[in-house]
Amino acid sequence: MDLKDLYRDVIVDHNRNPRNFGALHPADAQADGHNPLCGDRLTVYVKLDGDRIADAKFDGAGCAISVASASLLTEAIKGKSRTAVKELFNQVHALLTQQDAQADTARLGKLAALSGVREFPARVKCASLCWHTLNAALDNAPAAPVSTE
Amino acid sequence: MNAQSTAPTRTATRAATASVGDFDVTAVRRDFPILAQQIHGKPLAYLDNAASSQRPQSVIDAISHYYEHDHANVHRGVHTLSQRATDAYEGARDVVRRFIHAKDTKEIIFVRGTTEAINLVAQSFARPQLQPGDEILISGLEHHANIVPWQLVCEQTGAVLKVIPISNAGEVDFAAFETLIGPRTKLLALAHVSNALGTVVPIEKFIAVARRLSVPVLIDGAQAVPHAKVDVQALDCDFYCFSSHKMLGPTGMGVLYGKQSLLERMPPWQGGGDMILTVSFTKTTYNQLPWKFEAGTPHISGAIGLAAAIRYLERIGMERIARIEHELLEYATHQLSALPGLRIIGTAPHKAAVVSFVLDGIHPHDIGTILDTEGVAIRTGHHCAMPVMEFYRIPATARASMSFYNTFEEIDRLVAALEHTRQVLG
Structure with missing residues (x-):
């Protein structure tokens, strides 16, 4: 197991300089995610234009994997329809959890950098927290924060 | 990176059995079969004793x-x-x-x-x-x-x-x-x-x-x-x-x-x-x-x-255990304090062999994963003490906790692995 598979340059870069970092007010949808065991806490904000994601931002604090994953997420979903975002969620989920999943870089783009996470089972929840939080936001978030622990 | 060979060359780095008198840590470690293993190709340095200790053969x-x-x-x-x-x-x-x-x-x-x-x-x-x-x-x-x-x-x-x-x-x-x-x-x-x-x-x-x-x-x-x-x-x-x-x-x-x-x-x-x-x-x-x-x-x-x-x-003797662990604590505290950007959480004058710390700009969870690839086992998280974390306004800490079977060399490896962590996450 190679550490460089987990902390790829893209991940390190997005952790150091997270994109779309900050609150979005007013947001059309938002939700909180919290993994108390490791201390990751983030909020995902979405602005909608009809069925499309017009803008997405996030804020909070967490480990390199959770911050980079959220940063990559906000970049990846902008301009996409809700259906396309759900498809992307499924692909990322497969990438993170299925040993034989092929990283379809053509469709995943930079998100393919997350493929090393599955070699580190304890860290899958870090990478997936923002995605589950986004799902909750788009499905009219429950009051309680989302958790992947 | 070989953590042992790049262990810090601080003057205070010391031999494994220095100043603990008749205590033979090498012999004691032989009593604990689990300690003699490699983790990701590196010798295990088990520094998570406050979570759970290991068992001797007896x-x-x-x-x-x-x-x-x-x-x-x-x-x-x-x-x-x-x-x-x-x-x-x-x-x-x-x-x-x-x-x-x-x-x-x-x-x-x-x-x-x-x-x-x-x-x-x-x-x-x-x-x-x-x-x-x-x-x-x-x-x-x-x-x-x-x-x-x-x-x-x-x-x-x-x-x-x-x-x-x-x-x-x-x-x-x-x-x-x-x-x-x-x-x-x-x-x-x-x-x-x-x-x-x-x-x-x-x-x-x-x-x-x-x-x-x-x-x-x-x-x-x-x-x-x-x-x-x-x-x-x-x-x-x-x-x-x-x-x-x-x-x-x-x-x-x-x-x-x-x-x-x-x-x-x-x-x-x-x-x-x-x-x-x-x-x-x-x-x-x-x-x-x-x-x-x-x-x-x-x-x-x-x-x-x-x-x-x-x-x-x-x-082994409880008094001797207390003395050995105190030396390990002092050594770990000294060596970790020398790392730039490292802050020890919990600095009471009278402590057990537990060092909780945070590193500037690096989340404890990442520290835990990277240390593990160097064979160094520590605990990261809130340690089932969330009000303590809240008091210090931090989400989590990394925690090294020593037992009498740990060595000064393992603490050197912890320090080297933390330096490595900084390189990885740059």
């Missing part, structure tokens, strides 16, 4: 021997194996009694761990006597196991949980304690040693005040018993709780020490076999102490393993 052998030769149910059969199992189980109770210097084996209740011991006292001792407005006093550095059972009993009775604040160094504020304890206080429940910060709480001072006001005292000794001599009579606390798995013994095993006069008055907290003398559908007579609190077939091999663990600790 403990593993005692458990195997019991299952290979002596197992049957206890306190029942007239046959030989049942007698052997009972002798071994009750013999273990006396080993524990002697180890913590309790008066009588009636005062040694075997439970699943510290958590269960505290819950037992909350439900069987506190709950029947608590009235709305009564107060239970704990401190700000408690493990969740010494918070939640009291919250539950407060919900059940209308009693109120009061918290003694801690200082920035991680010490329990004695002056605040003296103002908080009063006529409404029905119980004081304190950690002996903080698992998250390493603070050794001067419980003698707190107990003395509580005694004067006739407030019963429970001590959570999970982090204290493995690392220094504990004498429950000298402490004069009413209850003392600890876990076997943090002191070289099996998991799922622990001890509640309670003063006999209090235990006698407490109702059983679980019903079943072994805790009764006679049962009919109209009336059941409960068994004597300590069995009154041990419903069902107990963790027989757990007690036997715990006794073997105590014998091992006594062979």
